[in-house]
Amino acid sequence: MTLSNLDIINECDSFPYPYTDPALYNASLSTYYTLRIPDCNHDLGYMLPSVATVFDNVPNWSLDHDARTLTLTAGTNASERSAAVHQTLLALRQTGHFKVLDKWRDELYGVYGPGRELLFSVERSASPLFGIVTYGVHMNAYVRGKDGELKIWVPRRARTKQTYGGMLDNCVAGGIAVGETALECLVRECAEEASLPEDIVRERVKSVGCVTYFHIRTEKAGGETGLMQPECQYVYDIELPEDVVPKPGDDEVEEFYLWGVEEVREALGKGEFKPNCGLVMVDYFVRMGELNAENEGDLIEICARLHRRLEFPTL
Amino acid sequence: MTLSNLDIINECDSFPYPYTDPALYNASLSTYYTLRIPDCNHDLGYMLPSVATVFDNVPNWSLDHDARTLTLTAGTNASERSAAVHQTLLALRQTGHFKVLDKWRDELYGVYGPGRELLFSVERSASPLFGIVTYGVHMNAYVRGKDGELKIWVPRRARTKQTYGGMLDNCVAGGIAVGETALECLVRECAEEASLPEDIVRERVKSVGCVTYFHIRTEKAGGETGLMQPECQYVYDIELPEDVVPKPGDDEVEEFYLWGVEEVREALGKGEFKPNCGLVMVDYFVRMGELNAENEGDLIEICARLHRRLEFPTL
Structure with missing residues (x-):
């Protein structure tokens, strides 16, 4: 069965909502x-x-x-x-x-x-x-071929990683440590995870907002299940020249693929992405116009769910 | 006093939230x-x-x-x-x-x-x-100067308009009639409001998602105050060549300005935009990287508030 884009969001933003699921929401909050x-x-x-x-x-x-x-x-x-x-x-x-x-x-x-x-x-x-709010950065890296065709860099996580081993990821992603700014974190992770030179990143990277969601951990994350993870990811896009190729810089990534939109959508539909990376990819497709009012019936719900208003104070 | 970007959102998305203002929210719902x-x-x-x-x-x-x-x-x-x-x-x-x-x-x-x-x-x-959900399209039109500088087309609404006369607007905006698709509506409004040729619009326009908010009408809207307007706007961006100049096509627009980012931000800060057009402009600045984690402390709340999950079924 192919997952819809909303299914991909549902897998990541899995904490109930008061409007659409008041019984489950109230039961959760009273527990x-x-x-x-x-x-x-x-x-x-x-x-x-x-x-x-x-x-x-x-x-x-x-x-x-x-x-x-x-x-x-x-x-x-x-x-x-x-x-x-x-x-x-x-x-x-x-x-x-x-x-x-x-x-x-x-x-x-x-x-x-x-x-x-x-x-x-x-x-x-x-x-x-x-169950505290955590913060991270996720960066989508893409290339425009000579014919204008969009190609996206997609890493596969090392199979030895304790969490979501072997699943697909966004080009670069990482958690923001206390005292670090989002951009500093991004530049550091670009070097560590994808061997992208700092000057190219600083020159080309574009901040495009943030996504927020409220995840309930499943066995895929390892450790106890049912733990709550409200998260905010600052999202960046970078258009890379064709000759700048991300390479694993540490042991977190097995391999980078350069895929067309259809290949990425197929992998999304098969549930091959780590849940929050799938969500960031859906956000990217919305902003790039690949998902729009004419071809995605769930667009309004998807846009709202990508930007959940969390119940807690945030940074 | 200069309005912050969050103030601009607050003016448009003015219906209370259950998490942050439970007393007012519950009082509203019980009335x-x-x-x-x-x-x-x-x-x-x-x-x-x-x-x-x-x-x-x-x-x-x-x-x-x-x-x-x-x-x-x-x-x-x-x-x-x-x-x-x-x-x-x-x-x-x-x-x-x-x-x-x-x-x-x-x-x-x-x-x-x-x-x-x-x-x-x-x-x-x-x-x-x-108080039903209504749907519309808003399009941001911009030009990249030879030096790469971003310039944005900003219309001033006709002073004779019954609602928000004389205020600033997005390049093209309009309501989606029943039976019309978002893109059809946009193409029609581009011709009517800005005299933009259909072929240029279809070739260049990019869907970038939608914004949702819940507005309570004030005296600025004309008519009864306190009426509720939950709205969804499908958002589009278009980069125009320097020689394509929007022109008023009906009596809705007085004049189009081609402004740099700073001029637009100044007008936003002075409250010169129609409230929902100010909100769409803030969304544009977020997606273009003008507002980011390093310079906008309210970024997380702004992104969530631009994409409110409405209490009602949506299209």
């Missing part, structure tokens, strides 16, 4: 615990009860079963809160409580407040436990 | 009446109580004050329902009940069900009374 800090009247993430209850009686955390909140009580600034979170996560990693922590990355993601201020940072592999 | 037809379990629009109650005891309509619904009871197909709506609206126009009907257009807009089937059509000027 989850929310991550909080004192004196900030905003939910910072949604947590499974099975995850939140692990923090019961852990120093620096306060669990309220009636309000279904997990509050980080330590610290009065980002540095103190971050240290407390780090200490807890190191301990949880040692005790082997959560499978996702086996993929410890030694990279910090930021959690932001309503004024976009950094509240604290979290080890990357732990972010789905807290 | 409005919803438009319904029998055997279709979906709200088709939100109506002010002052509007809905006018339909009390009108043949073909059933008003339920407890459920706060106005149901069109006539007909079992689109043609029969449309005829009943038209009959009611003609009568309301004659009695002078609603100021918006003074601008009767003799154009029909479609109201669609959850399977995108046409349920019935409504005279254009009456659509904000019912």
